[in-house]
Amino acid sequence: MRMLRWVMGISLLERLENDEIRRRAGLVKITVVIRESRLRLFGHVLRMDDEEGVKKDWEEPVRGRRSRGRQRIRWRYKVREDMERRGLAEDGAFDRRQWRRRVRQPTP
Template identity: 40%
Template sequence: MIQKDGEIHEDVTHRIKTGWLKWRNASRVLCDSKIPLKLKGKFYRTAIRPALLYDSKCWAVKYQHEQKTSVAEMRMLRWMCGHIRKDKIRNKVIRNKIGVVPIEEKVRDTRLRWFGHVRRRPKDAPVRRVDEIEQLIKKRSRG
C-alpha cells in the first residue's frame, strides 16, 4: 500500500495490525506461564514475525517505521514474559530470555536477500534494465 505521496505509513500500520491479529489468535499459547519462554520465542518467530514482516523487502524504511514495528514487537515480547514497562527490564534482557533478535535486523536481512536476488537476475531482466537506466541517468557532467 503506497500512498499518494509515496510513503508507506499505511502499509506499516497494516502489518502491525496483522501481527496483533495473529498474536490474539495465539495468545492462549503465548501467555501461558507453563510453556517455556524459548518455545514461546520459537512460536513467535514462526507465526507472528512473518505476519509483521510480510513484504518488508520492498519497503523504503524510515526511522519512524522501524520504531513503530520495534515498539509493537517489544510490547508482544514483554507480554509473553509477563512483564510490563514499569518493571524496568531492558529490551536486551527480554530478547535474550526469549531468544529473539531485533526486528530491525530481520528487516535488513530480508531486504539484503531481495537485493541479492535482483543482482543475480540476467542482464536482460526488466528489473536489471531499469537499474542500468538509472545508472546512465546519474552519470552527468559537472555544472
C-alpha cells in the same frame, strides 16, 4: 515489545530493558531483520537475467532533477550502506552459499 512482554509475563514494573527481553526471547532487532531481507533480495536481483525488468531498473541511472530539500532515501543507497556495514561486494552475490552465510545474522 508490548506483545513480547505480555507473552513472556514481564511487567513494566520489572524495568527490564528491551534488549534484555529480546535476548531472553531469542530474537534480534527488527532493523537487523530488515537489513538481512534487503540484502537477500538484492542478491536475487543481481543473479537475475540481464533482460529482467527489475535488473534493468537497478542498472539504469535515474534521470531528471531531484527536488529541493531533504531527499527521499533510495533503496539503492540503503543497500550500499548495508553492504558496506557487512563488508560485502556485489561480486559475492553470485556464490549463493557464501552470500547467504555473509548476509544472515546469527540469532542470539
